[in-house]
Amino acid sequence: MTESTPVGVGLPMTITRTGGFAGFDDQVLIDADGVATVSSRGKETVRCKLDPTVLTPLASAAQQVDWASVTSTKPTARHPDDMIIAVSANGKLARLDDPQLKPLTASVSKLLTEAKIPPGNLCKPL
Numbered sequence: 001m002t003e004s005t006p007v008g009v010g011l012p013m014t015i016t017r018t019g020g021f022a023g024f025d026d027q028v029l030i031d032a033d034g035v036a037t038v039s040s041r042g043k044e045t046v047r048c049k050l051d052p053t054v055l056t057p058l059a060s061a062a063q064q065v066d067w068a069s070v071t072s073t074k075p076t077a078r079h080p081d082d083m084i085i086a087v088s089a090n091g092k093l094a095r096l097d098d099p100q101l102k103p104l105t106a107s108v109s110k111l112l113t114e115a116k117i118p119p120g121n122l123c124k125p126l
Contacts (some may be wrong), residue, residue: 010062013089014107015096022049023086024078028111030058036123056112057107062089064103070094 011034019115025098031034034055038047050058056072067090075086085096085106094101114122 010065010067010089011059013058013062013087015087015111016087017112018076018084019081021077021081024083026112030055035126038122046125048125050123054107054111056121058104058111060091061103061107065089065101067092070098 011030011032013030015028015030017024025041027037027039030050031037034050035047036050037045037047070090070092071094072092073094075093077084077085085108086093087096087101087108096105111122
C-alpha cells in the first residue's frame with residue numbers, strides 16, 4: 001500500500017485542439033493536483049489551479065473511461081479544416097469523438113470553451 005493516492009484515474013491529462021477553419025492550436029495540460037497549463041495558438045501560456053466546478057466533473061468523467069481498452073491512435077485530419085480535439089491520459093491518445101471517450105465530451109467541451117479566455121472562469125492564477 002502506498003501513501004500517495006492519485007486524485008483520479010485519467011489525471012494527468014492533456015487535451016489538444018488543432019486545425020479547423022480558424023486554425024486552432026490550443027493545449028491544456030492538467031496535472032494530478034488540478035494545476036492546468038493552458039496555451040493558445042502555441043503560445044500565451046497560463047498556469048493556474050482549475051476551479052472545482054471544472055475539475056470535479058472532468059475528473060469524474062475521466063474515471064468513467066475504460067482507459068485500458070482505448071486504442072491509442074494519433075488523430076489525423078479526416079477532411080480539410082478538420083478540427084481535431086484529442087485527449088491523452090494513462091499513456092493513451094484518442095480523438096474526443098472516439099466512442100470510448102464519450103463520458104469526457106461535455107467536460108472537455110466546457111474546459112475548452114473556458115480556456116479560450118485564460119484564465120477566465122477556468123481557474124485561479126497561481
